[in-house]
Amino acid sequence: MTATLIDGKAIAARMRGETLAEAQALTEAGWSPKLVSLSVGDVAAAELYVRNQKRSAELAGVEFEARNYPETISLEQLTGVLAGLNADPRVNGIIIQRPLPAHIPVKALQKAVHPMKDVEGMHPASIGNIVYNDLTLGPCTAVAAVEILKTLPLKMEGLDVCVIGHSEIVGKPIAFLMMGLGATVTVCHHMTRQVAVHSRAADAVFVAVGKPGLVNGEMLKPGAALIDIGINRVDGKTVGDADFDSCSKVAGWITPVPGGVGPVTVSTLMKNAVLATRMQMDHYRAAFAAAV
Amino acid sequence: MTAKVIDGKAFAAKVRGLVAAQVTKLVADHGITPGLAVVLVGEDPASQVYVRNKHASTVEVGMASFEHRLDAGTAEADLLALIAQLNADPKVHGILVQLPLPGHLNSELIINSIDPAKDVDGFHISNVGLLGTGQKSMVPCTPLGCLMMLRDHHGKLAGLNAVVVGRSNIVGKPMAQLLLGDSCTVTIAHSRTKDLAAVCRGADILVAAVGRPEMITGNMVKPGATVIDVGINRIERDGKAKLVGDVDYASAAAVAGAITPVPGGVGPMTIACLLANTLTACCRANGLAEPEGLTA
Numbered sequence: 001m002t003a004t005l006i007d008g009k010a011i012a013a014r015m016r017g018e019t020l021a022e023a024q025a026l027t028e029a030g031w032s033p034k035l036v037s038l039s040v041g042d043v044a045a046a047e048l049y050v051r052n053q054k055r056s057a058e059l060a061g062v063e064f065e066a067r068n069y070p071e072t073i074s075l076e077q078l079t080g081v082l083a084g085l086n087a088d089p090r091v092n093g094i095i096i097q098r099p100l101p102a103h104i105p106v107k108a109l110q111k112a113v114h115p116m117k118d119v120e121g122m123h124p125a126s127i128g129n130i131v132y133n134d135l136t137l138g139p140c141t142a143v144a145a146v147e148i149l150k151t152l153p154l155k156m157e158g159l160d161v162c163v164i165g166h167s168e169i170v171g172k173p174i175a176f177l178m179m180g181l182g183a184t185v186t187v188c189h190h191m192t193r194q195v196a197v198h199s200r201a202a203d204a205v206f207v208a209v210g211k212p213g214l215v216n217g218e219m220l221k222p223g224a225a226l227i228d229i230g231i232n233r234v235d236g237k238t239v240g241d242a243d244f245d246s247c248s249k250v251a252g253w254i255t256p257v258p259g260g261v262g263p264v265t266v267s268t269l270m271k272n273a274v275l276a277t278r279m280q281m282d283h284y285r286a287a288f289a290a291a292v
Numbered sequence: 293m294t295a296k297v298i299d300g301k302a303f304a305a306k307v308r309g310l311v312a313a314q315v316t317k318l319v320a321d322h323g324i325t326p327g328l329a330v331v332l333v334g335e336d337p338a339s340q341v342y343v344r345n346k347h348a349s350t351v352e353v354g355m356a357s358f359e360h361r362l363d364a365g366t367a368e369a370d371l372l373a374l375i376a377q378l379n380a381d382p383k384v385h386g387i388l389v390q391l392p393l394p395g396h397l398n399s400e401l402i403i404n405s406i407d408p409a410k411d412v413d414g415f416h417i418s419n420v421g422l423l424g425t426g427q428k429s430m431v432p433c434t435p436l437g438c439l440m441m442l443r444d445h446h447g448k449l450a451g452l453n454a455v456v457v458g459r460s461n462i463v464g465k466p467m468a469q470l471l472l473g474d475s476c477t478v479t480i481a482h483s484r485t486k487d488l489a490a491v492c493r494g495a496d497i498l499v500a501a502v503g504r505p506e507m508i509t510g511n512m513v514k515p516g517a518t519v520i521d522v523g524i525n526r527i528e529r530d531g532k533a534k535l536v537g538d539v540d541y542a543s544a545a546a547v548a549g550a551i552t553p554v555p556g557g558v559g560p561m562t563i564a565c566l567l568a569n570t571l572t573a574c575c576r577a578n579g580l581a582e583p584e585g586l587t588a
Contacts, residue, residue: 107427124421131420131465158484166472168425175468175480176424179459182484184491187468191451191475198477 003226003251011151012263015271016060022274023061026281031092033277034063035119035269036085039097040078040104041071046097052266053095060270075104079112086114089284092277093119095269116279119272122169130173133180136279137272142173144264145206145227146181152225152253154203157182162202164188164195164241165209170229174206195219207241217246225253229261295519295548298441304560307440307586311567312353314583318574319354326574327356328386328412328566329378333371333397334364339390346388349563355570358384364394371397372405379407385577386412386570409577412569414466423469423588428576430569431588435467437561438499438520439474439588445518445550446497450475455495457481457488457538458502463522467499470588488512498548500538510543519544519551522558 023033035057039046050066057064069078085091094113100106110122118126121139130138150156161178165171166189175185186198190209196219199205207215208229220226230241240257248254255261318324328350332343343359350357360374378384387410393399403411408418414432422429442449454476458464464480471478481491482502492498492512500508501522513519523538537554545551552558568586575582 107425124418124425124427126421127424128417128419128421131424131469132417132461158486160486172424172469172472176465179465179480179482182482184479184481184485186477186479187472188477189472189475192477193451193453198479 003248003254005248006148006151006227006253006255006260008148008255008260008263011148012056012267015147015264015267016056019060019062019267019270019274022278026274026277027061029281031277031281032063033061033092033273034065034090035093035095035273036091037064037066037095037097038069038078038081039066040069040073041101043068043097045099050097053269056266056270057273060267060273062270062273071101073104075108078104078109082109082112086112086117089280091117092280093117093273095120096122116283117276119269119276121173121272127168127173130176130180133176135177135180137276138177138268139169139173140265140268140272141170141208141229141261142177144268145170145174145208145229145261146177147268148227148255148261148264149178149204149206149225150181154225159183160201160203161185162188162199162205164199164205164207164215165229167208170208171206174208209241211241212239213241213243215242215247217243217248217250220247220250222250223252224250226251226255227261228255228257231257231262295545295551297545298445298518298520298550298552298557300437300441300552300557300560303441303444304437304564307561307564308349308353308567310585311564311571311583314571314586315354318571318580322578322580324574324578325354325356325383326385326570327358327383328388328570329358329360329381329384331360331362331371331374331378331387331389333362333366333390334394336392339392343390346563346566349567350570353567355567356383366394366397368397368401371402375402375405379405379410382577384410385574386410386566388413388566410573412566412573414569415462420461420466423466426473429588430573431470432462432466433562433565433569434463434522434558435470436565436568436588438467438522438558439470440565440585441520441552441558441561442497442518443474448474449497452476452496453479453494454497454499455479455481455492456499456501457492457508458500458522460501463501464499467501471497471499473588502538504538505536506538506540508539508544510540510545510547513544513547515547516549517547519548520558521552521554524554524559 054064115125121137161183199219204225206227212232228240228242347357408416414430419429454471459482489512499520505525521537521539
């Protein structure tokens, strides 16, 4: 059998359309959504991401400001910048571009973002909400991967799901999101004895490890959905964690790399931006009783 | 084959002994006495028993115990004010608000008003997220107790297949996180799982936390597996009241390699871990090294 290719770009475009409508409604209410992106030092590594985000923001009706700070900035200074952005009512979401210089611990910065402006879904409170099955602002890649699966004609309740990779920002949140939807989730990682035993039993497989060719067709149940989150450079080409040729012969659905999870991730960031803006507007109105 | 019985009572006593020894050392070396504040609202009889037990155990390991009993009609603002006061009190290192709270109080709001560093129950949303992202946090007592018992029995857990049955916020979910943290391959099964027996039979470690009496039977257990039974269910059998777990003990013990009984298994570990968490919170608050063998 040959897998149906999942068109990430089309899903992303549809999401952006919904986001644009919401952004316009918010703008009319006096709350035009705005994101601020922070990068530190040499921006070459993050430049592609920033450019993609900026383009996606324009299409989604979200204002986007990219700021770059010198390599020499201290953690205290950056935390101060974040405090300013947290307090600024014109800013609705904050993105911290990685990589950061070694002297800036990323987790300390993520914790300093106000949870209501945490459009990347990295604050412990955001992750905690996901664990407690209350999705507000979730980590974009994990949310995107789950949104893609939800577009398929599969019943999430009781679905056997295998998540390969237990990173804090992708694998684990996917596991909790899927569990919240009623799936039976198994999380595999580098210490798992036989990944194939688990992946072959699954109706849907998510892979997010960063190793090209980690999943091949023999590891899949015929007809399963394969969501490939990996992004690897091999011989000048961008490939995922799955061996596309063998997997696409066995799977029922498969995401391509590029053009699968990537574009949906950026659209999720924009969706989070309008979600955050609406939360802030509602919070402001509730706190100051200024409902219009 | 007959399973080894994991004696939770004896192990909990050992953990309490470890805590007591380190409290003595804290007092001697630094002049610091860890303190636990327990807040009880209303007169729920079960909660009163729990609070009394917690007080006795706290004092027994040499910690300071602060009890706050408020009447059932206490206003939310007054309870929040008390928590704010305890958050600011340097003698208080751990705060526990006994649940369930009377219906007019918003439990989520109350729990999230506790300083996460003093949240010894590990229910504050930030602690949930910190655990979820593999950072230092306060870990809920019951799953922490299960983890300690598993580490004690197995040594290293890395690579073992663990199945957690039940996805509650206070046991199933944090248990899964802790087992992942120790590099188990973790499956979380629940009421919507299609073939529960088959999933359970794949487990080297089987943790049952569903609250359904004796639903895990011997035919669902892999020979030699370790079975941790978190359930405590009161049932009536032959006209007598009886406490049973979520595991059908007789049939499971015939297959498992090791098993916790009910009562006397996981139960006693919960208070021991509450004390361990209070000690941990106290050490962190004072910039001291974390107590050994008592954290996740």
